[in-house]
Amino acid sequence: MADISINFAGIKSPNPYWLASAPPTNTGYQVQRAFEAGWGGAVWKTLCEPVLNVTSRFGAHHFNGQRVAGFNNIELVSDRPIEENLKEIYETKKRFPDRAIIASLMVEPQRDKFHEIVKRVQDVGVDGFELNLGCPHGMSERGMGSAVGQHPDLVEKSTLYAKEVAEVPVITKLTPNITDITATAKAAERGGADAVSMINTINSLMGVDLDTWNTTPNVNGMGAHGGYSGPAVKPIALNMIGECARQPEFNIPISGIGGISTWQDTVEFMLMGSGNVQVCTAAMHHGFSIIDDLTEGLSNYLDDKGVASVSELVGKSVEKYTDWSELDLNHRMVARINNDICINCNKCHIACEDTAHQCIDMLVDGNGKEYLEVREDDCVGCNLCAIVCPVEGAIDMIDLEPTEPPMSWNQRESALQVLNSK
Amino acid sequence: MSNNAALQSEKQEIDNLIKKGYVMTSSKGTFDGDVVVFENKMTFEKKTLLLTHPDSRKYFATLYIQQYK
Numbered sequence A: 001m002a003d004i005s006i007n008f009a010g011i012k013s014p015n016p017y018w019l020a021s022a023p024p025t026n027t028g029y030q031v032q033r034a035f036e037a038g039w040g041g042a043v044w045k046t047l048c049e050p051v052l053n054v055t056s057r058f059g060a061h062h063f064n065g066q067r068v069a070g071f072n073n074i075e076l077v078s079d080r081p082i083e084e085n086l087k088e089i090y091e092t093k094k095r096f097p098d099r100a101i102i103a104s105l106m107v108e109p110q111r112d113k114f115h116e117i118v119k120r121v122q123d124v125g126v127d128g129f130e131l132n133l134g135c136p137h138g139m140s141e142r143g144m145g146s147a148v149g150q151h152p153d154l155v156e157k158s159t160l161y162a163k164e165v166a167e168v169p170v171i172t173k174l175t176p177n178i179t180d181i182t183a184t185a186k187a188a189e190r191g192g193a194d195a196v197s198m199i200n201t202i203n204s205l206m207g208v209d210l211d212t213w214n215t216t217p218n219v220n221g222m223g224a225h226g227g228y229s230g231p232a233v234k235p236i237a238l239n240m241i242g243e244c245a246r247q248p249e250f251n252i253p254i255s256g257i258g259g260i261s262t263w264q265d266t267v268e269f270m271l272m273g274s275g276n277v278q279v280c281t282a283a284m285h286h287g288f289s290i291i292d293d294l295t296e297g298l299s300n301y302l303d304d305k306g307v308a309s310v311s312e313l314v315g316k317s318v319e320k321y322t323d324w325s326e327l328d329l330n331h332r333m334v335a336r337i338n339n340d341i342c343i344n345c346n347k348c349h350i351a352c353e354d355t356a357h358q359c360i361d362m363l364v365d366g367n368g369k370e371y372l373e374v375r376e377d378d379c380v381g382c383n384l385c386a387i388v389c390p391v392e393g394a395i396d397m398i399d400l401e402p403t404e405p406p407m408s409w410n411q412r413e414s415a416l417q418v419l420n421s422k
Numbered sequence B: 001m002s003n004n005a006a007l008q009s010e011k012q013e014i015d016n017l018i019k020k021g022y023v024m025t026s027s028k029g030t031f032d033g034d035v036v037v038f039e040n041k042m043t044f045e046k047k048t049l050l051l052t053h054p055d056s057r058k059y060f061a062t063l064y065i066q067q068y069k
Helices: A028-037 A083-097 A111-122 A152-165 A181-190 A233-247 A261-271 A281-286 A290-305 A347-355 A384-388 A411-419 B005-018 B053-066
Strands: A006-008 A011-013 A017-019 A040-046 A058-063 A066-073 A100-105 A128-134 A170-173 A195-198 A202-204 A226-229 A254-257 A274-279 A333-337 A360-364 A372-376 A395-399 B022-030 B033-040 B046-052
Touching: A006 A274, A011 A100, A017 A290, A028 A040, A028 A290, A040 A083, A066 A233, A066 A281, A083 A100, A083 A111, A100 A111, A111 A128, A111 A152, A128 A281, A152 A170, A152 A181, A181 A195, A181 A233, A195 A233, A195 A360, A202 B033, A233 A254, A233 A261, A261 A290, A274 A281, A274 A384, A274 A411, A274 B033, A281 A290, A333 A384, A347 A360, A347 A384, A384 A395, A411 B022, A411 B053, B005 B022, B005 B046, B005 B053, B022 B053, B033 B053, B046 B053
Parallel strands: A017 A040, A017 A274, A040 A100, A100 A128, A128 A170, A170 A195, A195 A254, A254 A274
Antiparallel strands: A006 A011, A058 A066, A066 A226, A202 A226, A333 A395, A360 A372, B022 B033, B033 B046
């Protein structure tokens, strides 16, 4: 049986699943319930000067029958006195010494503030710190959270201040609400971070009520932007992790966060460079017991693949991720319709005809039966037909034998520069 | 003309010039496509092609890379 324990930046846990800093890790009661269920670690809900919260706090994006495809929250950090939190952290760690407890911290980017909170919290025996430089709502209006995380210099300074007094690993949590997350990831590394975590939630407005015209969620009729999470943000998180992981000058571990709901998501995040994963929305949707499926599925996958340890997955797909300008322009792929499986719904034809490259013909065979056929010479291999097809296996995307050697845009540009310099 | 017919036609024009001893001497990307100038190595006669199909614009560059390798 594969080993699914991890050592993330010096923090050990029996599996790679940590609850992310959020409502599920608000109290010792909750974190202990999570550990009883089997979670490997928990990032405690962010400690700060206790805040005041509003009602309501959450909204969800349900799409086409899928509940909670996306999730929005306007809840702030911990509204409980720090001493209460520390007492519960101590008790939880004592009861579950093999699980990772990481304290999420948020203060203004000032040396004395970081020193004070780090010293006070580490006395209770946390395994690490996560600096919350990412929350996009509420706290950012007070110069904390993403207001700090959007400035590489402040990310570097905040990390440095925490590192000056921290005796356990420091993870800097990054905001996705920035043009280039590699800039802040590198800043965290310059500041001495032992690791980064990404992504925090994305600025969002969940919707507008068509009857009342109130935004949702709203507080007595007024709304404010919140942080978006859940399955819908996974592609954004995967890209940001991949972009950081493939930077040659970025060399610290990444804790992956962003819509992880299944063991398959976990594998994808780890292949793209995550040393472990943090989960929130899926736990809020389904409860802590999802950890059984997450660990079992991961373990079975590793066994099936013949991979001895989950750590062997980390970063294995990173070298397959590059700039567009390095992709092979001469690679050719085409769609092929399997007429024995196709149900003739014509969705592929309509999609191709209306919105792609007009290369799926509607034909009639000798017996008067209608069928669809791809004109492969005109097909650009865009995938749209296979994407919209409702029947598994009805459309295959086929790699064609190369007729020309590979050529990237960069190679083409270099060659044409030579041509034009003669 | 279908997309593919346009491609085959442009590729054929390139191949014909190369068969006749022409080599590429310059190219320029324009809003209308790539303008590629060929010169005959023996006669120094110049021919210009406007390549509009995306795949023929890949094709001439691929040939050029092979040529200068």
